[in-house]
Amino acid sequence: RVNADRLWSTLEMMAQIGGTPAGGVTRLALSDEDRIARNLLRDWALEAGFTCEVDSMGNMFIRRAGKNPALAPVMTGSHVDSQPLGGNYDGIYGVLAGLELLRTLNDREVETERDIVLVNWTNEEGARFAPAMLASGVWAGQLSEEFAYARMDSKKVTVRDALEAIGYRGERPARAFPIHACYELHIEQGPILEDEAIDIGLVRAAMGQRWFTITLDGFAAHAGTTPMHSRRDALTAFAELALKVEEIGYQHTPDGRATIGMANVTPNSRNVVPSRVVCSVEFRHPQSEALEAMEAALHQAAADLSARGVSANVERIFDYAPIAFDEACLARTENAVAALGYSSKSMVSGAGHDTCYVSKIAPASMIFIPCVKGISHNEAEKILPEWSEKGANVLLHSVLSAAQE
Amino acid sequence: RVNADRLWSTLEMMAQIGGTPAGGVTRLALSDEDRIARNLLRDWALEAGFTCEVDSMGNMFIRRAGKNPALAPVMTGSHVDSQPLGGNYDGIYGVLAGLELLRTLNDREVETERDIVLVNWTNEEGARFAPAMLASGVWAGQLSEEFAYARMDSKKVTVRDALEAIGYRGERPARAFPIHACYELHIEQGPILEDEAIDIGLVRAAMGQRWFTITLDGFAAHAGTTPMHSRRDALTAFAELALKVEEIGYQHTPDGRATIGMANVTPNSRNVVPSRVVCSVEFRHPQSEALEAMEAALHQAAADLSARGVSANVERIFDYAPIAFDEACLARTENAVAALGYSSKSMVSGAGHDTCYVSKIAPASMIFIPCVKGISHNEAEKILPEWSEKGANVLLHSVLSAAQE
Ligand SMILES: NC(=O)NCCC(=O)O
Numbered sequence A, B: 001r002v003n004a005d006r007l008w009s010t011l012e013m014m015a016q017i018g019g020t021p022a023g024g025v026t027r028l029a030l031s032d033e034d035r036i037a038r039n040l041l042r043d044w045a046l047e048a049g050f051t052c053e054v055d056s057m058g059n060m061f062i063r064r065a066g067k068n069p070a071l072a073p074v075m076t077g078s079h080v081d082s083q084p085l086g087g088n089y090d091g092i093y094g095v096l097a098g099l100e101l102l103r104t105l106n107d108r109e110v111e112t113e114r115d116i117v118l119v120n121w122t123n124e125e126g127a128r129f130a131p132a133m134l135a136s137g138v139w140a141g142q143l144s145e146e147f148a149y150a151r152m153d154s155k156k157v158t159v160r161d162a163l164e165a166i167g168y169r170g171e172r173p174a175r176a177f178p179i180h181a182c183y184e185l186h187i188e189q190g191p192i193l194e195d196e197a198i199d200i201g202l203v204r205a206a207m208g209q210r211w212f213t214i215t216l217d218g219f220a221a222h223a224g225t226t227p228m229h230s231r232r233d234a235l236t237a238f239a240e241l242a243l244k245v246e247e248i249g250y251q252h253t254p255d256g257r258a259t260i261g262m263a264n265v266t267p268n269s270r271n272v273v274p275s276r277v278v279c280s281v282e283f284r285h286p287q288s289e290a291l292e293a294m295e296a297a298l299h300q301a302a303a304d305l306s307a308r309g310v311s312a313n314v315e316r317i318f319d320y321a322p323i324a325f326d327e328a329c330l331a332r333t334e335n336a337v338a339a340l341g342y343s344s345k346s347m348v349s350g351a352g353h354d355t356c357y358v359s360k361i362a363p364a365s366m367i368f369i370p371c372v373k374g375i376s377h378n379e380a381e382k383i384l385p386e387w388s389e390k391g392a393n394v395l396l397h398s399v400l401s402a403a404q405e
């Protein structure tokens, strides 16, 4: 069993880095806060006698050596970056529980057959740089490094420049190496486990996602002198689109999701009819066919805006297929849950995770713990210490069992 | 008659300051560009032998002395500030035509009975700091200086600090002094004069305006794990509100206007259901009763958003009553138009102007010239040199006739 108090206090230390007044965290990918968090993680790892390597996408690989370096390692980990005004557990819990498991193996002087690699993936959130899971996507060969390097934040800083700026563009190529099994431990970010008072989610699949950037072009006009009927208002066109996108989500309930999280208005001045709105749209669904239908409906809704004299450019920037996790990996976790006497439930993730990309090239699965009211991507995100402990124990057993094979 | 070529080249020189790649201008109130434009205007004034005083709101008063300093002066002028991505004539044309008229009087060695004061009003646009016509409002005793000083831009810089930063918080108190007559020359910013091939608009009234800041509060949630029906999405609530505001505008056609020019989303991340949208709403109408009805409908629309679990705080930040201009002032302009052999038309301004506030304390009226297709608050704003010339000649005759009384 892990040292639950140490894990909890490690989480608390990390929560200082980018901490917000409301008790959340803003630790955007490749920001200064991300750099400080990475340095701290690396220091902890080196202190415990592990090695730490960084690849060309800034992914960090902390390795605890096993007896047999020729065998493929077991991987675990998640991400240190957060949403703007995000929570203290999304991502970072999986990283620090992984660190705790390595420290526990040290404490007990456990020698494993295989190396265990703890990973921190760069830019999982997709908040500063879209899309999400960018660097695990490159590592797993699903996205090109050129594409990833060229992604820009809202201030037009590229991923490549941001990596250099914080000193985390590593030597090692961002390319998959053989992995025996991969486990990611994460908060559910939804309400099911808490509602049903279940300790552990056995994640068997993840929804697909499609992300779009939409640019609506109207014509800037004076708010006082331009009659309603002669406007080409990009903002009211955007409003019409936003309600259609919401409707598309409702048409695919209960599983579908349709969200506009971002919108930027030009010139954004009170007495100017807006000339341009650039916004995001994202759809999620466990079935590819449903995503296809949602995308078609979006194109229709965008085309309909021409009736307002507003043109819409729809660019798909992310097509993330629904995936199923590995049965053998899940079986180890089921055994762990049974051995520890915890309750569990099989579930589908509505969120994307780096381990979805890892599953493209290696056996992988995920472990969820509850979070209060399912609140996530919100400063109010919360877990209880006993949930944290149970998740880390299940991770320990799952990883250890794979590492001894 | 004025020197039309000199006026045109003065306009072209000024267009360099804050000039944009698309040929427009971004010269926000109290920005560095505004400072440079003000300095240039002051240099031109001093060079021609006029004085220049600055008041505590940054309003600039350039004075050409008349024979009788005991008589109330005649005032003309407009504003140097622009919208973001604005045009090259809105405001600045009235200032530089006023300068041209003073220079013409010098050239002809005309002595006037009264002083003529050319004014540059601070923050007319209301783009960087809301509301519009802020400093003429203080000068005319319609807004308090405390209120004005505390207004903040999007980066939380106050008007007071911005005035200090560019060195334009003057000694002289921002308080009205006796004015015999005031004329503001401006582009129409609407299509009527060009459509009807008329040289000059005799502006007899201006629409009222009400400006609001609306804050919509929902709850941030994960875009992937939060089902549609359990969201409290501030952005889709905003979309519903925006379409209602548009509808309110249509319900009051042809005269009414309803516009959302500004909207800012929090946290503005693609995969987060937005927690907050802060937006502007503005209504305009020539009748106060209609404005009253529009405001009531807005409150209803905002309250209706509670069905989405989104609260709406509606703050009215600007209540600008419809006004009628002075008949005697208009009569001098009608005489000028007749003497010069130009065509004219009586009209109502949909835009607000500093001279509306001046009209609260002194006889005042306005003179419009056409602008191409009525395009304004847009980089594509355009006038023809002959329109510019005719407007400046009408201004010269109107002001001169008042200054000799
Ligand atoms: N787990 C998580 O919040 N990932 C961010 C990417 C997503 O929105 O699915």
Ligand SMILES: NC(=O)NCCC(=O)O
Binding pocket: A222, A223, A224, A271, B090, B124, B125, B126, B132, B133, B189, B350, B351, B352, B353
């Ligand atoms: N004339 C002008 O564009 N003024 C700005 C304030 C308004 O929008 O009416």
